[in-house]
Amino acid sequence: MIAAVFLPPLRKEADYFYEFIPLPIRATAAASAIFSGVIMITLARGLKRRKSRARNLAILLLILNSFNSLTQSVVQLILLVLLIIYRKEFYAKSDPSTKWRPITAFIQMSLITLLSSGTLLYLRKDNLFYGSTSLLQIAKIVLLGFFGIDAGLTFRSERLSDSVAFFLGAMGIFTILVPLWLFFRRVKPINAMSEEERSILKKLYKHDELQDSVAYFATRYDKCVVWSKNKKAAIAYRVVNGVMLASGDPIGEYSLWPEAISEFIKVANQYAWTPGVMGATEKGGQVWIDQAKMMAIDIGDEAIIKVKDFTIEGKPMGNIRHMVNRTKRDGYSAVTYKWPDVPVSDQEELIKLAKEWRYGAAERGFSMSMDRFGLAEDNETIITIAKKGDQIKGFIYFMPWATTGWSLDRMQREKGVDPGINELMIVTTVEAAAKIGIENVSLNFAAFRSLFERADKISAGPLIRTMRNLIRFVSNWFPVESLYRFNAKFQPEWQTRYVLYPSPTDLPRVGWAAIRAEQFISSFKSKGIRR
Secondary structure (H helix, E strand, C coil), X not given: CXXXXXXXXXXXXXXXXXXXXXXXXXXXXXXXXXXXHHHHHHHHHHHHCCEHHHHHHHHHHHHXXXXXXXXXXXXXXXXXXXXXXXXXXXXXXXXXXXXXXXXHHHHXXXXXXXXXXXXXXXHCHHHHECCCCCHHHHHHXXXXXXXXXXXXXXXXXXXXHHHHHHHHHHHHHHHHHHHHHHHHCCCCECCCCCHHHHHHHHHHCCCCCCCCCCHHHHHCCCCEEEECCCCCEEEEEEEECCEEEEECCCEECHHHHHHHHHHHHHHHHHHCCEEEEEEECHHHHHHHHHHHCCEEEEEEEEEEEEHHHCCCCCHHHHHHHHHHHHHHHCCEEEEEEEHHHCCHHHHHHHHHHHHHCCCCCCCCCCCCCCCCCCCCCCCCCEEEEEEXXXXXXXEEEEEEECCCEEEEEEEEECCCCCCCHHHHXXXXXXXXXXXXXXXXXXXXXXXXXXXXXXXXXXXXXXXHHHHHHHHHHHCCCCCHHHHHHHHHCCCCEEEEEEEEECCHHHHHHHHHHHHHHCCCCCCCCCCCCCC
């Protein structure tokens, strides 16, 4: 129906579908075709996701459109009976909403109407108007037509003028009605994580030494949480495009992880969301597989420095040692603090620099990075500051990991600083960790590490090397290979991370949701070292 508005050869085929649309809607011709098509696609998606509201609307449409030919009436009656008989199959609640939903819907509808209306009129301008008509004039007609205002162009006939006015007016009405409907309908709002829940999570990540290194990141402001019955275990998540996406392993008492997973799946089933997990460890992934019958795919490895074994002496660490010594000779120094112990003047400067040193690139992260920096509530965070003289030139910021570990959140530096400043800050951090009994320091996540390692071997086949070259191409936008090479210099222990998904057909949806959640789509300009 939508394609037929712009492609005349398809109109005959589209006429068949028009017979299934209620006559009052069908009367608005091209305007209704676009919106009816969008509504029918949305309705079909809702039925596929077993939404009860989609079923009710489908029944309403079938009843309203019951006065057609005998054949179509029989088909519609069968559909109506099936929807009634199998009503229990449509159990899913409507997705929780936010106060911004009508606003985003208005923006989306406006874009759809502007582009579709403008394209349609531009393609048919020779049949509608006298003389040449520019794209700017078409845009003016569309914008004014939505409000019922004449743009002053001469049509070839009064009938065409009335048709275009009616078409644009109908588009404008649709654009207003959909956001209004979203505004007035009663939908349960998203249950954002409360301060009390965030406080409980901050206690749970210290439950034992086997907690996930990314547990503290569960306290991000954009995450929700489900609990075991006694709130001794939890799973943080976010809903993206109908995917209920958890991050890392469950938090808290290991014996209660299956119970928390069951609650997670229960919520996903209530709304017909696709469950998924981004960045689970081997340990957590196995529990998900056993409890929820999920499937797993390796997405990379987390670099973890074992503090007691770390040294920059010896041949394997020669490059690190050389870079650190040279940076020190160039006048750089680094100091590690707990965030509350950083001088107030430096705190203010760091908060300002953290924004400046993004250099216009969007903040990324969901599973392994925080959405805030330098707040008093995160009083257990660790920061290592690099200076040259009195000037701050770089810093690395860590979240607490249980009671004996630190987990990297961000690593930022000023453009143009001398090479080696990152190595200096990491070595300084590990040395400070050793003095106070910290056992593990988690660095960056290295995507596709095993692929790079296999490709470096003499036994690597053409397929492995082709895949490696493809990832190298992607590295022009994302620092995939450079992060792996940088991490590997520190001789870390590697911990594999996985994406979990219910079935092979769900993997694309879960993968896309993970990419959206991690903000990779808006980060093509980012080349800085960032977790």
